[in-house]
Amino acid sequence: MQFKGRTVLAFVLLAMFASSILTLTIVDSSTFWGWKEKPAGSAAASAATSSGLSSKDLNKIATTYQLIESKYLTQTDHDKLVNGAINGMLDALEDPFTVYMDQKEAKQFDESISSSFQGIGAEVSIDEGKFVIVSPIKGSPAEKAGIQANDVIVSVNGDKLDGLTLNQAVMKIRGPKGTQAKLELIRQGVNDPIQVIVVRDNIDVETVYAEMLQDQIGKIEIRQFSAYTATRFAEELKKLEAKGMKGLVIDVRNDPGGLLNVVVDIVNPFVQSGKPIVQVENRDGKREPTPSTGTGKKYPVTVLVNKGSASASEILAGAFQEAVGSKVIGETSYGKGTVQVTFEKEMGDGSNIKMTVYKWLTPNGNWIHKKGIQPDIPVEQPAYFKAAPLSKKSVLKQDSNSDDVKNLQLMLNGLGFSTERSDGYFNDKTATAVKAFQRTNGLPMTGEVDTETANKLERAILAQIREPKNDAQLKAAVQELQKQIGK
Structure with missing residues (x-):
């Protein structure tokens, strides 16, 4: 990506970190604020003058501090x-992606960029x-525990998160490998809070997984866009092409983002030279495109997205959709279309500010912020994919009626034990289905759901979700490619 003037562009990051989703550009901040070249240490004074802070304003702030x-x-x-x-000034902007990090939080952020981290992986x-x-990052403890995109975290290990900054909340969620994070969640469409226990672990730094499917159709899954993802993608792509690949599925579902220069490197070979891969727009409406230097590919590509595909994933999907003409399949993506800049050098004490300064746009100039990438072929997963973990607060019995029972029914039906309903009422058919599940899994056939039965149900439905043959979105992506290659 090219920027004019004296801007020194190191790279653009789109969040793959547990602190927040962001698009982060590291630049010479003097270009942004129109400062002239200043001696070291004059940034604060320059900022005050440039932003219009009068001596009266500065005195008012100082007086408040002195009075306190x-x-x-x-x-x-x-x-x-x-x-x-x-924090008060940044909060006044009402922008969830503009945040202040004190020294400890800034250090944690830097570690997230440069290395793997321990936590729940969301x-x-x-x-x-x-x-x-x-x-939730694919393969992470969060995903394994059944956490879903758009879940709201209310508390961690009994501590309410009300009033905390984003970084403070994240520091509560993170923790050493092997420790537990008991999360209280609110999920859309579920009346009662959900209790989920996640065992923290090292978050996998491998980001690319590839395989050859039927009919010489390749599949490459990208879990995050980290420093080495483009290299790994190129390696796996080369292997698939050497095996005679006729079509490619790129899977960025539940991929929260990463490095934009990596996205550009991945997409570039697929886009004809001169076409834009992505555009960036500043506060004055000036746009700067990133043109491709690639030659295109002869085989068709489909891209899988869902509501957990954010930032860099959306740039990839938008580029393939508009610049390559590929079909995007699945659900509408998250919708993150802004760019943040870090100002660690200006803070001067190890703290840091991430501030929104740009929009990013698709090749055709569309801003997907809060709208997401719309799939060309919308495909919903089976209902049981969205079943919430059972709260296990009490034994579920016949004639009870709750969200837990509704999720129980979704799981049982997904596993082939028909309840003939999924409205949350524990009828006799549900009890019969529970007994059948218990018999199959060597449990006492009580027809009631205690903790042991609930745990086995959750493990069984997770295995069902992970089985590729049950992935309706992947099936649709493969079928689209089969149609294009004449199979």
Whole structure:
């Protein structure tokens, strides 16, 4: 991606980190703010002058601090007050992707960029004070525990998250490998909160998985866009092409994003030279496209997306959809179309600010923010894919009526044990289905769902979801390619 003027572009990041989803551009900030070349240490004064802060404004802020320090009922903490003032200004922007990180949080952020981390493996954002799961990373503890995109985290190990910043909430969610995070979640369409226990682990740094399917159709799954993803993608693509691949499925479902330069490198060979892969627009409406230098591919490509496909995944899907003419299949993606810049150097003390400064747009200039990429071929997964974990607060019995029973019925029907209904009422058919499941799995045939039965049900339905033959979206992607290659 090229930028004019004195801008020094290192790279553009789209969030793959557990702190927030973001599109992050590292640049020379003097270009953004129109500062002239200043000696080291003058950034704060320049910022004040450039932003229009008068001496009266600065005095008002200083007076507030002095009054709190000298008059407030209890002793105050200097750093906490300063950080609170910065957070207050950024909160006034009402932008969930513009955040302040103190020294500890900034260090954690840097570690997330440069190395693997320990945690639950889910992308988290903040929306109107609510901490929302953007996407569980594929293969992560979060995905294995049944956490879904758009789940709202209410508490962690009994600690409510109300009033916390995004980074503070993430630090509660993260933790050492082997420790438990008991999450209370609110899920759309489910009346009662869901309790989920996730065992933290190392988050897998491998991001590319490839295989050859039937009819010489290749499939490459991208779980994140990290520093080595483009290299790994190229390696796997070359292997598939050497085996005579006739069509390719690129799967970015539940991929929360990553490095934009990596997305460009992955997409570039598929797009004819000169066509834009992505565009970036500044506050004045000036756009800068990233043109391809590729030659295109002779075989067709389909792209799989769902509501957990965010940021870099959406750039990839948009580029294939508009610049290559590929079919996008699945569900409408997350909808993240802004770009953030970090200002660690300007802060000068190890803290950092991520601030929204750009939009990114598709090759045709479409802004997908809060709208997402619309699939050419919409495909919903079977109903049991969306079943929530059972709360296990009490034994589920005949004639009870709850969201737990509704999810129980979704699981039983998905496993082939018909309940003849899925409205949350525990009827006699549901009891018969439970007994049949218990008999099949060597459990006491009580017809009631205790913790042991619930745990086995959840493990069974997760195995069912992971079985490729049950993946309706993948089937649709393969069928589309078969049609295009004449199979």
